[in-house]
Amino acid sequence: MQEQLTPVFAKHIRHESIIKTQGDVMARLMVRCREILQSADYIDRLLAIYEQKYADAPNPCTAPDYTAPLAASSLSFGLVEGWRGETCHVVVTDAAGRIAACRIKDASLHNWPALALALRGEGISDFPICNKSFNLSYCGHDL
Numbered sequence: 001m002q003e004q005l006t007p008v009f010a011k012h013i014r015h016e017s018i019i020k021t022q023g024d025v026m027a028r029l030m031v032r033c034r035e036i037l038q039s040a041d042y043i044d045r046l047l048a049i050y051e052q053k054y055a056d057a058p059n060p061c062t063a064p065d066y067t068a069p070l071a072a073s074s075l076s077f078g079l080v081e082g083w084r085g086e087t088c089h090v091v092v093t094d095a096a097g098r099i100a101a102c103r104i105k106d107a108s109l110h111n112w113p114a115l116a117l118a119l120r121g122e123g124i125s126d127f128p129i130c131n132k133s134f135n136l137s138y139c140g141h142d143l
């Protein structure tokens with residue numbers, strides 16, 4: 001049985017949230033920059049541990065089998081952190097194991113009403129700058 005790698009995170013990484021008390025654009029930029037550096041550090045540390053642990057193994061990782069049939073009449077979902085926030089993927093299969101429905105929800109969905117409130121009572125000429133300030137996704141094509 002192949003060893004589970006999940007515990008390696010808890011044993012070797014103690015996550016600390018990056019917080020700025022200012023809410024301006026520069027503070028948000030600095031939080032994102034520090035989060036990127038923090039994530040890169042996590043990856044480097046975990047890869048070093050992985051390489052050390054499996055240095056003598058001939059092939060510790062097997063390639064995913066993309067030809068495996070999908071389960072019939074099933075619902076699957078996945079949550080990933082996108083740069084705007086949580087992105088949810090949902091897939092439903094039919095009785096033959098074919099994809100019957102697939103939906104992706106971008107974090108922007110929850111923020112479009114806020115843009116409408118920000119523009120309430122303003123001129124239409126303010127829309128482009130407000131829209132870019134919110135930086136929301138149109139139909140999730142820029143995920």
